[in-house]
Amino acid sequence: MNNSQLYKGSLSLIILKLLEENKRMYGYEITQKVKEQTNGELVINEGALYPSLHKLEAEGLLTVSIEHVGNRPRKYYALTEKGEAETVNRLEELTDFVKHMQLLLNPKLSLG
């Protein structure tokens, strides 16, 4: 994702949030969307993405439905109700994280 360790733990939140906005997306689409929205600065590794999607599904936060475009299969993911609630929680965790970093590193990291 990036050579920094800081991104660890953020992938599942990114997935959840993108699905909150886009209703349904498939894995490859998520990688493209992230690249696009960060101007190519953040690239999601598929070796991280697919296991993460499978885990979120196993936790009951996502549902999956397979579709075919020609002969190429796509797995569309969508948030469950539980997933919607969890997305809100995870976003709060991120704002808490930023708040704590702000308190510790004092500089100009602020919450809008």
Place this chain on the structure above:
Amino acid sequence: MNNSQLYKGSLSLIILKLLEENKRMYGYEITQKVKEQTNGELVINEGALYPSLHKLEAEGLLTVSIEHVGNRPRKYYALTEKGEAETVNRLEELTDFVKHMQLLLNPKLSLG
């Protein structure tokens, strides 16, 4: 540190930044300072702290000097030149991380 995975990778930056501000600190002091500055919200696990300090030292970012208060030993850590440079880099990585999260999650996370 917190039940959220988001904090992974942030401990070494916290250590570096506290040492940048305080010149020299020992492990236990770092745990207390973090607790204090975050109003008890963030608690550093010693099982994470000590290995992290040892690693930063092994990487040449910190130097250590042992002192005794009574019979109780303290290991004071301080930044090396390399450590000072790395602290700047890691802070940039954090602002990049926040910037990218802002782009992806769009909400009200802003850089001051």
Place this chain on the structure above:
DNA sequence: AAACAATACCTCAGACTTTGATGTATAAAT
């Protein structure tokens, strides 16, 4: 027609960090 790039899924060993438990010992407070 062949070669390459993009689309679309996947797994797995190894690296890395953290949790939570456990351990040792001194100093201060009850």
Place this chain on the structure above:
DNA sequence: ATTTATACATCAAAGTCTGAGGTATTGTTT
């Protein structure tokens, strides 16, 4: 005398990610 705080430490297990490798279809370029 006992508990709490100070101060260091290790280690198995958990969790996530990297980087490499794999399969197969579709579109583009030579």
